[in-house]
Every structure is written in structure tokens, then in C-alpha cells.
Amino acid sequence: MTAPTKPPADSLAAVGEKGLLRLLTGRWKNDPAQVPVGVGDDCAVLRGQGKEHFLIFKTDAVVEGVHFTPQAPPALSGRKALARALSDLAAMGARPLAAVITLGVPADASVRRLRAIYRGLETLANKYRVPLVGGETTRAAQLFLNVALLGECRGYRPLLRSGARAGDSIFVTGRLGATQKRHHLIFEPRLAEGEWLARRKLATALMDLSDGLGADLPRLAEASRLGFQIEPKAIPRKRGATVEAACNDGEDYELLFTVSPAQTKTLKKKWPFATPLHCIGVMRLRGRVSSKPPFAHGFDHFKQR
Amino acid sequence: MTAPTKPPADSLAAVGEKGLLRLLTGRWKNDPAQVPVGVGDDCAVLRGQGKEHFLIFKTDAVVEGVHFTPQAPPALSGRKALARALSDLAAMGARPLAAVITLGVPADASVRRLRAIYRGLETLANKYRVPLVGGETTRAAQLFLNVALLGECRGYRPLLRSGARAGDSIFVTGRLGATQKRHHLIFEPRLAEGEWLARRKLATALMDLSDGLGADLPRLAEASRLGFQIEPKAIPRKRGATVEAACNDGEDYELLFTVSPAQTKTLKKKWPFATPLHCIGVMRLRGRVSSKPPFAHGFDHFKQR
Numbered sequence: 001m002t003a004p005t006k007p008p009a010d011s012l013a014a015v016g017e018k019g020l021l022r023l024l025t026g027r028w029k030n031d032p033a034q035v036p037v038g039v040g041d042d043c044a045v046l047r048g049q050g051k052e053h054f055l056i057f058k059t060d061a062v063v064e065g066v067h068f069t070p071q072a073p074p075a076l077s078g079r080k081a082l083a084r085a086l087s088d089l090a091a092m093g094a095r096p097l098a099a100v101i102t103l104g105v106p107a108d109a110s111v112r113r114l115r116a117i118y119r120g121l122e123t124l125a126n127k128y129r130v131p132l133v134g135g136e137t138t139r140a141a142q143l144f145l146n147v148a149l150l151g152e153c154r155g156y157r158p159l160l161r162s163g164a165r166a167g168d169s170i171f172v173t174g175r176l177g178a179t180q181k182r183h184h185l186i187f188e189p190r191l192a193e194g195e196w197l198a199r200r201k202l203a204t205a206l207m208d209l210s211d212g213l214g215a216d217l218p219r220l221a222e223a224s225r226l227g228f229q230i231e232p233k234a235i236p237r238k239r240g241a242t243v244e245a246a247c248n249d250g251e252d253y254e255l256l257f258t259v260s261p262a263q264t265k266t267l268k269k270k271w272p273f274a275t276p277l278h279c280i281g282v283m284r285l286r287g288r289v290s291s292k293p294p295f296a297h298g299f300d301h302f303k304q305r
Numbered sequence: 306m307t308a309p310t311k312p313p314a315d316s317l318a319a320v321g322e323k324g325l326l327r328l329l330t331g332r333w334k335n336d337p338a339q340v341p342v343g344v345g346d347d348c349a350v351l352r353g354q355g356k357e358h359f360l361i362f363k364t365d366a367v368v369e370g371v372h373f374t375p376q377a378p379p380a381l382s383g384r385k386a387l388a389r390a391l392s393d394l395a396a397m398g399a400r401p402l403a404a405v406i407t408l409g410v411p412a413d414a415s416v417r418r419l420r421a422i423y424r425g426l427e428t429l430a431n432k433y434r435v436p437l438v439g440g441e442t443t444r445a446a447q448l449f450l451n452v453a454l455l456g457e458c459r460g461y462r463p464l465l466r467s468g469a470r471a472g473d474s475i476f477v478t479g480r481l482g483a484t485q486k487r488h489h490l491i492f493e494p495r496l497a498e499g500e501w502l503a504r505r506k507l508a509t510a511l512m513d514l515s516d517g518l519g520a521d522l523p524r525l526a527e528a529s530r531l532g533f534q535i536e537p538k539a540i541p542r543k544r545g546a547t548v549e550a551a552c553n554d555g556e557d558y559e560l561l562f563t564v565s566p567a568q569t570k571t572l573k574k575k576w577p578f579a580t581p582l583h584c585i586g587v588m589r590l591r592g593r594v595s596s597k598p599p600f601a602h603g604f605d606h607f608k609q610r
Contacts, residue, residue, distance in 0.1 A: 010415050010416040010417050011412070011413055011414070011415065011416065012410065012412055012413075012414055012416065013412060014416075015416060017442055017443075017444075020410075020416065020419070020442050021440060021441070021442050023416060023419075023420060024408070024419060024420065024423045024440065024442070025423075025437070025440045027427070028427070028437045028438075028440075030436045030437075030438060031436075034436065035403065035436050035438050038436075038437075038438045038439065039437075039438070039439055039440055043439065044403065044405060044438035044439035046402065046403055046438065046455070048354070049353070049354040049355075049358075050354075053354075055360075055455070057403055057405055057438060057439060057453075057455060058405065058439065059364075059405040059406065059407045059439060059440075059441055059451060059453045060407065060441050061407045061409060061441065061443050061445075061451060062443075063409060063443055063444065063445045063446075065446070066443060066444050066445065067443075097351065098340065098349065098351055098362055100349060100362055100363065100364040100453065101330075101364065102364045102365065102366045102451050103329070104366060104368060104409075104449060105317065105325075107316070107317055107318060108316055108317075109316070109317055110315050110316065111315040111316065111317065111319075111320060111325065111328060112315050114325070114328075114329060115328060115329065118329045118330075122332070122333070131335045131336075131339065131340050131343075132330070132333045132335075132343075132344075133333075133335060133340050133343045133344070133349035133351065133362060134343065134344055134348065134349035134362060134363065134364060135326060135329065135330045135333075135344055135364075136326070136364055136365050136366065137322055137325050137326050137329070138322075138366050138367075138368055138371060138372075139322075139368065139371050140366075140368045140371065140447060140449060141368075141370070141446055141447040142445060142446040142447055144409060144445060144449065146364060146366060146407050146451040146453075148362075148364045148405065148451075148453030150351070150360070150362055150455060
């Protein structure tokens with residue numbers, strides 16, 4: 001729909017989505033006393049009032065033709081817009097406080113369809129008790145929905161990608177691989193699981209899987225300046241998914257986290273959720289083992305389409 | 306670019322931009338103890354910690370071909386994205402705490418141009434000391450930038466559209482009318498002026514002028530359940546702008562506010578800014594005077610293009 005046969009020399013195809021983000025935001029510097037975490041984790045972290053109060057801030061957009069097809073049920077398209085952003089809040093262990101929505105909409109759009117999109121979004125907001133507090137609309141050639149979320153960690157610290165230590169076990173929730181075509185529209189953000197891990201200080205690092213284990217685990221390792229060793233057979237897969245698919249399909253929206261050796265037993269014993277929990281490997285010092293996963297690179301919007 | 310010759314019966318052209326927003330967000334209800342102001346003002350207001358602490362939350366997008374042309378200087382297009390959202394924060398009297406940016410970008414976009422867009426945004430962020438704390442990019446057919454802003458009012462209350470009382474004087478900052486083609490790209494958000502009005506409790510109601518006085522003043526009056534009376538000759542105009550233009554061009558990004566009779570002298574005497582300040586009329590009880598302004602309806606994205 002958008003890719004010409006020959007993009008300009010300085011085009012996105014060359015740098016990729018994460019490369020572009022680094023190019024655009026790499027210079028952003030903040031006072032760590034005010035902004036403990038800026039660009040580079042699942043969400044930004046601002047210091048709140050008092051020692052263990054943090055505000056968590058996130059923006060994310062879904063675009064028709066990219067994140068959902070025009071034929072997708074409108075309610076599920078709206079649902080996905082909020083669910084993705086909530087998954088990023090879950091990836092810090094935060095509790096949502098409020099959401100504001102921007103709708104970009106073609107002038108010939110059907111109002112009935114837009115209402116259905118918003119109903120899907122509202123249903124999910126009600127389920128996870130996310131106050132919808134503001135909205136804007138603008139004309140656009142292509143329908144998009146931007147969700148900005150404010151969350152908080154009150155009485156505990158958010159979990160970052162950078163907290164893993166060598167020897168920590170690597171866990172994932174749920175099962176990976178996109179065997180169910182609608183999973184990306186109907187997944188449940190792991191908010192309760194993320195908050196539980198952060199409140200109990202049971203994980204050392206946490207993120208959500210959006211681009212696939214094969215792309216996301218190297219990011220967690222990079223942020224923690226570590227390598228990792230994976231037992232491919234231990235990766236929990238959806239029925240019918242190969243290990244390759246489980247690593248590269250993307251859009252799992254499960255949690256990926258690391259746990260210190262002293263805590264793994266407690267974690268397994270106390271885990272109060274129906275959500276499956278699997279240990280898939282261990283964090284290693286860099287260079288001790290290959291950090292190259294036995295799988296490809298996950299999903300990149302700009303490179304792969 | 307987007308309007309077909311005959312839109313569907315339930316199309317946006319019929320309901321307009323504000324009508325659509327009402328249709329989509331009209332059911333959103335929040336606990337006023339947590340969310341004193343939801344949809345319907347310039348920003349949402351969340352209760353912070355303590356009695357006079359409020360968090361102010363805003364989302365806004367600019368779209369290429371709608372809010373700026375592809376030929377506009379890229380740095381000014383990026384600047385506008387942030388400036389518009391800051392103007393909304395100014396319209397509550399809030400101080401910015403942090404911004405997160407979503408970029409929607411065609412796969413054939415020039416990385417150099419995107420960097421210039423971000424430099425413009427960063428320059429304005431530095432000027433107004435707005436920490437840029439997070440960003441996302443996504444593929445899109447048309448370039449867009451969504452800015453989500455978190456702000457606060459600490460030690461004072463935000464100013465709403467709904468606080469005007471009959472007999473209050475109506476003031477605007479600056480001069481109105483789009484005689485300068487680039488004004489919408491280079492305007493200064495009235496952050497200091499808005500915060501000053503709110504901290505000193507000198508205004509009873511406040512908003513910013515984005516769609517033109519002719520569209521925006523009726524909104525303030527509606528929110529305050531009042532009518533108004535304007536002295537057209539008193540409307541401060543840019544050089545060469547007619548009264549009509551000053552009321553309907555839109556994109557002034559000046560402040561519109563009301564002041565109780567007891568405070569107008571103090572306001573004029575204490576106003577510490579170089580920004581012009583003009584009294585243009587008075588708020589009246591509904592029905593006492595026509596609330597119809599002597600001018601048209603301002604700007605609507607969906608209706609007017």
C-alpha cells in the first residue's frame with residue numbers, strides 16, 4: 001500500500017523501526033531525578049510524590065491496514081488499540097490511571113463503524129477499569145487510533161528491562177506463536193500478572209512480547225548488558241506452532257521476565273494466576289555463550305513489508 | 306484527497322468534528338473524585354496527591370496535508386505538533402511535566418526529513434522545558450505526529466471553560482485573524498499567561514482559540530450555561546484582518562478568558578506580559594441577549610473541506 005519500488009537512499013527500509021526510533025529520540029536527555037526512565041523501555045517513568053510513587057506514561061498507535069485490516073470486526077480493532085498500550089503498562093508492573101484517545105479518520109468514514117470501534121475500546125476499558133478521560137478527532141487519509149496511557153506504581157518500583165543479572169532464570173507467560181489468526185485482536189494484557197511481579201519484587205527485569213521472543217529477548221539482554229541461553233524445546237507454544245513461529249510471529253503480548261535463582265521456587269509456588277508460566281532459559285554474562293538466539297529477528301514494520 | 310463525491314449517509318460530513326466527538330465519547334463517565342474533568346474541556350483533569358494538586362492530560366495529533374502541507378518546513382511541522390498540545394495545557398493554566406510522541410510514517414519517507422521534524426519539536430520542548438520522555442513509530446500511509454502531554458497544577462486549581470458568571474468581562478490575548486500564513490506554524494503557546502491567570506485566580510473561565518473566536522466563544526458560553534455580548538470593534542485584529550477573519554480563520558492559539566467585575570482592574574494593572582490583552586465583551590444570562598455571535602462558525606475539519 002505504501003512501499004514504492006525504489007525508496008530514497010535515506011529511507012526507513014534501511015534503518016528499520018527501532019533504528020529510526022534511535023535516530024529520532026537518541027538525543028533526548030532528561031534529569032534522572034525527575035524522569036528515571038525515558039525512551040528505551042516499554043514506558044516512560046516519572047517520579048511521583050514520595051519515595052515509592054512513580055507515574056508511568058505511554059503512547060501507542062494502531063493504523064488500519066497495518067495493525068488491523070479494514071475487514072476486521074471494528075470492535076476488535078478498537079479493543080486492540082487500548083490492549084496494546086495496556087500490555088506496555090503491564091510490562092512495567094503498573095496500574096492504569098487514565099487513557100486519552102486520538103482518532104484519525106477519513107472524511108468518508110462510516111460513523112456507525114467508528115462507534116463500533118469505540119465500543120470495543122470502551123468494553124476493554126471497563127474490564128480493566130481504565131478511565132477514558134479525553135479524546136480528539138482529526139481528519140486523516142487512513143484510519144488510526146492513538147492511545148496515551150497514564151499509570152502508576154504506588155508503594156513499589158516499576159520493573160525495567162535493564163534489571164536482569166547473570167544466572168537469573170528467564171520466564172514467559174502464556175504460549176507463543178500466532179496460530180490463531182485473531183489472537184492479536186483478542187489477547188488479554190497481563191496487567192494483574194505484571195503488577196503482582198512488581199509489587200512482590202519477584203522479577204528482576206520485565207517486558208512484554210510484541211515483536212516476538214526472537215526480537216524482544218535480545219532487547220532485554222541488551223538493556224541488562226547480558227547474554228542469554230535458551231532451551232528451544234522449553235518455549236511454550238500454541239497448538240500447532242513451531243519453535244520458529246513461537247519466536248518470530250510477533251504480537252504475542254505475553255510477559256517476558258527474569259527471576260533470581262533465590263526466587264524461582266517462590267515464584268512457581270506463589271503464582272496465583274491461571275495464565276501458564278514457563279522457564280525457558282537463563283541469563284548469562286556476555287561472551288560466555290552466544291547471545292544469538294537460535295531464531296530470526298521477529299517483526300519489523302518497516303523492514304518486513 | 307479523502308472526500309468522495311457522495312459520502313455514505315452516516316458520514317462525518319453530516320455530524321462534523323465536534324458532533325463526532327460527542328457521538329463517540331458522550332457515554333464516557335468517570336468518578337468525579339478521581340477525574341474532576343473528563344471529555345469536553347481543553348484537557349482532562351485528574352486528582353493528584355493532596356488538595357490542590359491536579360494532573361492534566363492531553364492528546365492531540367497533526368496530520369500531513371491537514372495541519373501542515375508537505376511543503377512546509379519540516380522543523381515547523383514538528384514544532385506545531387507540540388505547540389498545539391501545549392496551547393491546550395496553557396488553556397487550563399497547567400505547567401507541562403512530560404510529553405510522549407507517536408510518529409506515523411510512510412515506508413518511503415526520508416529519514417533526513419523526519420529528523421528535521423523532530424529537531425523542530427525538540428527546540429520547542431527545550432524552550433518551554435518540556436521533558437520528551439517517550440516515543441513510538443508506526444508505519445502509516447500519511448505522516449502524522451501524535452503528542453500526549455502530562456501537566457500539573459500544584460497549589461492551585463486548573464481553570465475550566467465552565468466557570469464564567471454573568472457579568473464577567475471577556476478577554477483575549479494577542480491579535481486574531483490568519484493574515485500571516487505561517488502563524489499556525491510559529492505561534493507561541495501562552496503557557497506563562499495561562500499559569501499566571503490560574504495561580505492568581507484572576508480568571509473565572511479559560512480556553513484557547515483553535516477553531517476561531519466564532520466557534521470557540523460559543524463553546525465557553527455553552528459550558529458555563531451563559532450567553533455573551535461582543536463588541537466586534539473591540540476584537541484585536543492582526544494587521545489587515547477583517548472582523549470576520551478574526552472570528553473565523555481559526556488557529557489563533559490565543560487565550561480566551563473571563564474575569565469577574567471585581568478583578569478586571571487588578572488584571573489590567575498586574576498583567577506582566579508583553580502579550581496584548583483586550584476586553585472584547587461581557588458574559589450575559591442566556592436569553593437576555595442573543596448568544597449568536599455576529600459571525601460564522603469557525604473551522605471544522607470535516608465540514609469545511
